[in-house]
Amino acid sequence: MASPKTVPKDAQVMIQILKDMGITEYEPRVINQMLEFTYRYVTTIIEDAKIYATHAKKNIVDADDIRLAIQCRMDQSFTSPPPRDFLLEVARQKNQTPLPLIKPYTGPRLPPDRYCLTAPNYRLKSIQKKVSSSAGRITVPRLSIGAVSSRPSTPTLGTPSVQSVTTKVGTPVSLSGQRFSVQIPSSQTTASKSSTPSTPMVQNVLINPSLIGSKKILITTNMVSQNSASESLKRKHEDDDDYDAL
């Protein structure tokens, strides 16, 4: 512990506060963190109070302004849990409904899809490229992974301009898409064949917790190659037999 001579007065005050509150063991960095918080909080309050004072056409900031500033900040950042009587009332209402019966044999029991995080949070944009008949060219669609909330999450799989195929499977819901399976025609289709990807398959096993703003986006998907004339080199064995329907 630094000698009192070298410890600034603010820090000494903070040490005393911690002692008064009964906190005896703490890392030395805690004092700095507390001081930073105090400084930030106080300046925010005073700035807000200044704004209120000028709004009220006063020259000086007085106690009322500060009080108002504190109250507004308190409602905004430092909320406290709801009061007990409110909770009791809500609980009473909720506890009156009987427990729902469980449907048998329904696979993984999850809420409706819009409440799950199981939808893809990306949308595939098409690249406007001329369709060439040469096989072997893979157009990798650009993934636009952005703020999910700002665009509908239905992936629109566009193929090259000739065939504008937008498969809108499912209705555009803003935050969470429907689960869908879209099949993309496999390597054989040539340019001429207008692939009606009525059953295109996106090989993605989606996921992500992007709805709340997560740290990472897991994309366990293989890139979708959609040039109908191309062959996907990365494409795994796809049995053509399966896509007779196409």
Next chain:
Amino acid sequence: MAAVQDGQHNLEVEKDIKTEITNDGSGNINANSSSPGSTSSGGKSKSPAGSGEDQQTLLAVLQFLKRNKLTESVDILRREAGLSADADDSPVSESAGAGSGGVPNVGADGGDANSLLSRVSIATPVAPPATAPPKVVAASGGEDQPDVNVVLSAYSQQGDPVMYPLYYNGLKKFIESVLDCHRAELSQVFYPLFVHMYLELVYNNHENEAKQFFEKFSGDQECYYEEDLRILSSMSKKEHMKGNETMLDFRTSKFVLRISRDSYQLLKRHLQERQNNQIWNIIQEHLYIDIFDGMPRSKSQIDAMSGSLAGEGKRDANKAKVFYGLLKEPEIEVPLDDEDEEAENEEGKPKKKKPKKDSMGSKSKKQDPNAPQQTRIPLPELKDSDKLDKIMNMKEATKKIRLGPDNLPSICFYSFLNAYQGLTAVDFTDDSSLIAGGFADSTVRVWSVTPKKLRRVKSAADLSNIDKESDDVLERIMDEKTASESKILYGHSGPVYGISFSPDRNYLLSSSEDGTVRLWSLQTFTCLVGYKGHNYPVWDTQFSPYGYYFISGGHDRVARLWATDHYQPLRMFAGHLADITCTRFHPNANYVATGSADRTIRLWDVLTGNCVRILTGHKGPIHSLAFSPNGKFMASGATDSRVLLWDVGHGLMVGELKGHTDTIYALKFSRDGEILASGSMDNTVKLWDTLKAFDDVELDDFTAATGHIHLPENSQELLLGTYMTKSTPVIHLHFTRRNLLLAAGAYNP
């Protein structure tokens, strides 16, 4: 000025007879000693009450009703308006208490109302002093008072803060003078009275008086209330109180005391005969005295049960019937041909081909009266994979080691290295094949304990290619490329405080400081659902023993019951006064136990959402709970370093295990309930003999009725072993199916 003089005269008369002061805040201090002359007119300008005009008018109405002796209306109005019973009561109670007295009292009372009226009528000449004592008319002079409403409200709110220390002292002297057997019981009154008086002073903006009161009497309180007192000392203004929900709840809820009838009579007589009506009012308002007939309790008995923020549990709170038995195991036919034969061949011992279900079904042919009905709450039916799991379970159970005082379990400790004190939660699967750790950096990591690695399920395209009819289809769906020892799950935005595996090992739950509970799939190792409902940190979560349901409890003082396929909770368990720190299901999934920072444990019924048990006795926030495998008993550990044992059926404390020196974060009963393992921050694991602890308990009707157990001081005998780690606090304990004890903690050099 005749009116004013009369008023002053009346003031003087009152003072001689009662100690109540009847003027506004400014004149308070000197009113006792000096002449009242300065008070009635001069002091009016200063208005201490600042709760708004509504409050003031409300109080004016209250005074009006009191003046007209409409006591019932007074009560109703006070209750509905939620006013504090301060000096509001004094005129009423004095008129009631002194009603039996003689004329002088009545006169004083009349004089009191009189002076009050003088102020009422002076400022609001329209207010008709209809049935007031005759002197009033004389008092309604023409003096102009600046703000009588303010005066009124000041009068009614204060109740005389300067007198509080005197009242308290008076009570203290009285209690010290009673018989020994009553003293312990009556001493229970000190703490709640102290806190409520202090909060009254703070709430009514008497900061200085509050501080003096606190300094004078806080040292007298019991040592285990020290934490609360420290929090109280930091609250000296009304605004401070507003931010602290716990203290507000404390103020509005009733502190429960259990006192024998004799002691109660003593107290009541003393308080009602003297002018200590103030204390009597506070007691009536804020304390709930649960009277029982019988011997007064001793200090040690009281100490054992007290310590919680809301006093003890009321007797009728613990009377509801609790079905603590276990649900019947479904009868599973063990296929004896394939699996048993393989096992037998391995072991080389021929076994009799007795169908295993006999051993399960026979003992529970008739319904256990203490067990809930099978259909009391809807439970998911068993899938084939569940049945296979159960068979594995039973097979392993046959190889279970029988533990006892002479056969202690081996302990295998899993230390998390390089966690940098970020390990906040740990869980094991029931078959002990996976460990999950929740960290302060908001990640969840899953490790495989067995040599078998963790694999993800293949992607959808690949899945369509595998042969679905093959025998090892469950192996084929796994993607070998993703095999690894551990997997990291990202998704939370705050430290992960609670973790729970589902019984079928398909799902993992994690609860975090960001207010959400997340469900992860252990087949794809991705997040499936985020359950939002708590908007505040969720401190603990657990799956039910049968899967499908789970509970979570957090800072908002509410525990919620969810089902995995509902995005909103099914039940909300509200009632605790402070954060819920620990939530556990009963083995029969019909009850939920929650331990809280208000030092109580509550048992809730899943079917109705009602609280069926309130268990007090801990002196610190409760951090760990464990049910015994037979469902009858429960163990709890808290920051006061004690483990308490409870009988769930009766709602009584049956044992106390002392020995640890720091918070107990992990508690687990062995598979048959013979041994209780406890792990704590003091880097030890201790094993306790529970068979002996529960055998010693004799519960006869009397104790069951009154709830007084004399706890034997046998912690030393019950302690079977202490095992120390190298500076690793023990966070989690788990008994494998063969009764090997696994422990987990983060190495903290």
